[in-house]
Amino acid sequence: MKTVRSAPQPGKARLTTSAMIASIAAEGQKTKPAPFGRALVELARSRPDVVGMTADLGKYTDLHIFAKEFPDRYYQMGMAEQLLFGAASGLAAEGFMPFATTYAVFASRRAYDFIHQTIAEEDRNVKIVCALPGLTSGYGPSHQAAEDLALFRAMPNMTVIDPCDAHEIEQLVPAIAAHQGPVYMRLLRGQVPVVLDEYDYKFELGKAKLIRDGKDVLIISSGIMTMRALEALQALKDDRVDAAVLHVPTIKPLDAETILREAGKSGRLVVVAENHTTIGGLGEAVAALLMRSGVHPPFRQIALPDEFLDAGALPTLHDRYGISTAEVARQIKQWL
């Protein structure tokens, strides 16, 4: 017999699930609207081979901006993710460069075989751009792509990217276009936080970048967890913890040289922080690299647990699963 949860206690005020189109930006944070859509329009002006494709999520992946600017270079495939990626492969075979968008869950789970066989195996020049990466939806497991990086890392030929903010997204759109071959890119959409501009950051495909140096802890992070790590620095400093932050937007191929150089400096706890399950993402990729290379710093992982995550408000869930700024700081202090 089916078991369901028990009813909640009555009368307690609770947060409500934000809409799936909600921004991950904090109240008052500096943001930019639709950095991916705008950057793609810019790119397409000089690259007539660029086409945009979606599976009924143009409005929800900022591709509608491209569609408006270049209506005859835009293909609405309907809510059919398998078709989306099969057709993207076909357009790539005919010499075009499709940017194909949907949610991360549907590219990784629904369309995996189509991407594996028609795009990765054929090494087709398709850019797969997916909103709602990791835990960025309160809708429950159907919309929470906790394992997308693991799945796409495991695919030969695939380049895998987890950007932090609008500043980075703007730069990586032309960069992945310049790279010949399939790319999986996690997308932040809508009002996207701007964080890395203050650190004089420049995106380079395949390169990890030290954003801040510090002597007690090395936080190795990707995606929004780099933003969280930077936000946690103040709380750590208040407790006299001096933390370094190494941002690793390219999950595959991994920048082994930089990671080994930083993790090899003695006396620092290494913490890998990712918006992804503990299984198969940046944390395990870094751990395996260190083991294989004979580099053995104390090592900890901040990542989502190996379980089906709850539905609910994002701030509640980020606290519950340890990826909020406060939780990042708390866990690191506890490990020192």
Added chain:
Amino acid sequence: METLTNTPKLADRAYNIRRNALRMGEVQGQGYIAQALDISDVLAVAYFHAMRYRPEDPSWEDRDRFLLSNGHYAIALYAALIEAGIVPEEELETYGSDESRLPMSGMASYTPGMEMSGGSLGLGLSIAVGMSLGLKRKKSEARVYTLFSDGELDEGSVWEAIQSAGHYKLDNLIGIVDVNNQQADGPSTQVMAFEPLVEKLQAFGWFVQRIDGNDLDAVIAAFDAAKSHPEPKPRMIVADTLMGKGVPFLEQREKNHFIRVEQHEWQLALAALEAGRQV
């Protein structure tokens, strides 16, 4: 609820379902309320005319199964489950809140009476095929009802299930597709041409009826015919519906997958619903 009864009248049931949905929408401040209003008449007939179930025992072995393939319509199904006494009315105010059993996207592990976990669209009919086969194996008289949306017609998996239901002559399977002509990026007929739907479904071996899904008498007749039809075929009800039905200012609002409703409008919507009530 094992014996069918028409009291209170189905129109009252539909009204109550719409009212429950609006009250939940107010809690969350936004959501799929226009869809809930368009499908309330279908749910009223399903839960208070067609289906056999026991409110106090949602897992009763002989119940008719109801699969919500379009999980984002959960607000509508919760409204019906509350009206049916399967979900307690006081939980209504927890809709979409932390710890609630009524999450914004329907999931079987959260809610009594919810038979599948949706959210990822295009899964329901496949499950329905398996359940229908299983019920036949068990020599059960129970039926499998599956509600899905016109956007789901885009998914290949939906047509795989439609083809196999025809192949296996699943006369215990009743599909209902909500043709509200809306999906995420725009009007469904423009996003991906899916007509002529009736002819396609017939060609796949289904007994098909196309009705105005907001005409209660037509909905009742369609469910009756779907149950009593003599041919060994799966049955599909193609329900053309109007988003926002029952609240004129929402019916007229620009059609959108996610309609905007301002905070002060929820009470206005309840009042408009009440004003339009036929007694």
